[in-house]
Amino acid sequence: xxxxxxxGLALLLLLAAASAAFLLLRPxxxxxxxxxxxxxxxxxxxDLSALKEPVTFTVEGPEGLHNVITAEPGRIRVDSAxxxxxxxxxxxxxxxxxxxxxxxxxxxxxxLRGEGAQVDAITG
Amino acid sequence: MGFRRVAAALLSAALxxxxxSGCRGQAEPAxxxxxxxxxxxxxxxxxxxxxxNQAALDAAAEKLAALDAALxxxxxxxxxxxxxxxxxxxxxxxxxxxxxxxxALDLCGTTGGALDLTAxxxxxxxxxxxxxxxxxxxxxxxxLAERIDYAAVAETPEGWTLPAGMELxxxxxxKGWAADELEELLGGAGxxxxxxxLGQSTILALGERPGGGPWRIGVQDPxxxxxxxxxGLSGHMSTSGGYQRFFERDGQTYWHIIxxxxxxxxxxxxxxxxxxxxxxxxxxxxxxxxxxxxLERGARFLRDHPELGVEAVFITEDGAISITPGLEGSxxxxxxxxxxxxxxxx
Numbered sequence: 450x451x452x453x454x455x456x457g458l459a460l461l462l463l464l465a466a467a468s469a470a471f472l473l474l475r476p477x478x479x480x481x482x483x484x485x486x487x488x489x490x491x492x493x494x495x496d497l498s499a500l501k502e503p504v505t506f507t508v509e510g511p512e513g514l515h516n517v518i519t520a521e522p523g524r525i526r527v528d529s530a531x532x533x534x535x536x537x538x539x540x541x542x543x544x545x546x547x548x549x550x551x552x553x554x555x556x557x558x559x560x561l562r563g564e565g566a567q568v569d570a571i572t573g
Numbered sequence: 574m575g576f577r578r579v580a581a582a583l584l585s586a587a588l589x590x591x592x593x594s595g596c597r598g599q600a601e602p603a604x605x606x607x608x609x610x611x612x613x614x615x616x617x618x619x620x621x622x623x624x625x626n627q628a629a630l631d632a633a634a635e636k637l638a639a640l641d642a643a644l645x646x647x648x649x650x651x652x653x654x655x656x657x658x659x660x661x662x663x664x665x666x667x668x669x670x671x672x673x674x675x676x677a678l679d680l681c682g683t684t685g686g687a688l689d690l691t692a693x694x695x696x697x698x699x700x701x702x703x704x705x706x707x708x709x710x711x712x713x714x715x716x717l718a719e720r721i722d723y724a725a726v727a728e729t730p731e732g733w734t735l736p737a738g739m740e741l742x743x744x745x746x747x748k749g750w751a752a753d754e755l756e757e758l759l760g761g762a763g764x765x766x767x768x769x770x771l772g773q774s775t776i777l778a779l780g781e782r783p784g785g786g787p788w789r790i791g792v793q794d795p796x797x798x799x800x801x802x803x804x805g806l807s808g809h810m811s812t813s814g815g816y817q818r819f820f821e822r823d824g825q826t827y828w829h830i831i832x833x834x835x836x837x838x839x840x841x842x843x844x845x846x847x848x849x850x851x852x853x854x855x856x857x858x859x860x861x862x863x864x865x866x867x868l869e870r871g872a873r874f875l876r877d878h879p880e881l882g883v884e885a886v887f888i889t890e891d892g893a894i895s896i897t898p899g900l901e902g903s904x905x906x907x908x909x910x911x912x913x914x915x916x917x918x919x
Binding site for chain 2: 486489533534547548549551553556558560567568569570571572573
């Protein structure tokens with residue numbers, strides 16, 4: 450074999466190894482991640498599929514409003530809040546990315562991001 | 574140059590091409606949540622360029638904020654609030670708001686007043702604007718119903734007039750109009766694939782979903798938690814449902830969709846109406862109007878108005894589903910609802 454052919458084959462092998470590594474070592478399908486934002490800023494991200502035990506935490510807004518949030522394996526909700534309308538509390542648990550929990554008074558949003566759902570959105 | 578060298582070059586090219594084509598020319602998504610019109614809006618756009626996506630999202634967010642500022646009836650600085658305050662005096666409106674009002678009043682006329690922009694004082698009397706809910710006395714409702722009449726809104730050379738004591742609200746069409754405006758804006762920004770979710774009640778789907786085919790939209794079960802059916806969507810869609818905003822008093826449920834004839838919540842037997850079509854404004858306004866009309870009158874109205882070019886899903890309070898014939902190929906019951914009977918309307 451001539452030197453250029455050898456180099457060509459070596460390069461080829463390297464490329465094949467690299468693509469195999471890319472395919473095999475790619476991070477697994479991400480689980481369901483809850484993203485909590487306050488006025489557009491992410492304040493907390495929790496991987497709900499990696500949770501073993503419930504976690505409860507409080508999100509404080511700039512105007513003295515707060516939401517007490519509990520995350521469990523696979524789902525999340527607002528336990529209580531001091532917002533006037535309580536819409537975020539009444540919504541209860543969410544476990545998919547279709548309808549986020551929104552507290553408009555506190556400008557707080559909980560969205561789930563994860564593997565593909567059966568549908569792209571919900572109308573209602 | 575030897576044969577083997579050429580072969581090696583060709584082989585490596587063959588190996589590389591599929592890997593590269595995965596990245597090249599593929600539309601990548603960009604997403605943004607916008608708080609406007611009292612709801613959280615989810616905008617997702619797809620294009621080959623991240624910069625193009627961001628520019629489109631920036632422009633869309635700006636547009637939504639501007640529409641909200643101009644149209645919000647509860648915002649004292651809005652054009653609509655100024656018209657409501659004018660006590661019968663002509664109020665000049667911007668060209669855009671004027672155009673919207675004109676088209677919305679047209680739609681009120683087409684629906685024979687089942688959609689009426691001037692029902693706002695009744696919505697407020699029930700407490701739906703503040704959350705301080707109450708059940709007005711019959712005499713109060715009669716007086717309110719007396720003053721609900723979209724036909725009294727007029728355009729004069731000096732501006733728009735509304736008789737003193739009347740107030741109007743574009744809430745029943747504002748999101749649909751916003752969807753129309755965003756469709757034009759995204760077209761201009763070169764975005765051909767997008768899912769514009771203006772808070773579940775109004776959705777615009779452009780192009781195909783990432784996996785190919787029309788976007789798949791779940792229709793909320795008005796009596797339950799999940800979605801009872803899936804509809805394929807390319808275009809506009811709006812839903813009005815009694816479950817969207819309501820309160821309970823003495824075992825009775827009162828919801829926010831007001832019948833302009835009675836100034837009381839519309840009890841037509843429907844739990845929700847979903848409308849699909851080419852115009853966001855028409856879908857949005859009609860979802861309210863059809864909810865007020867009820868199944869029988871609503872179905873007849875759609876048969877009598879093929880020029881509106883819409884399809885609809887009616888779900889009654891007891892869970893019966895009816896769809897217009899044009900949806901037959903793109904409507905499917907969701908998991909757990911397979912036993913539900915679906916009537917295809919004549």
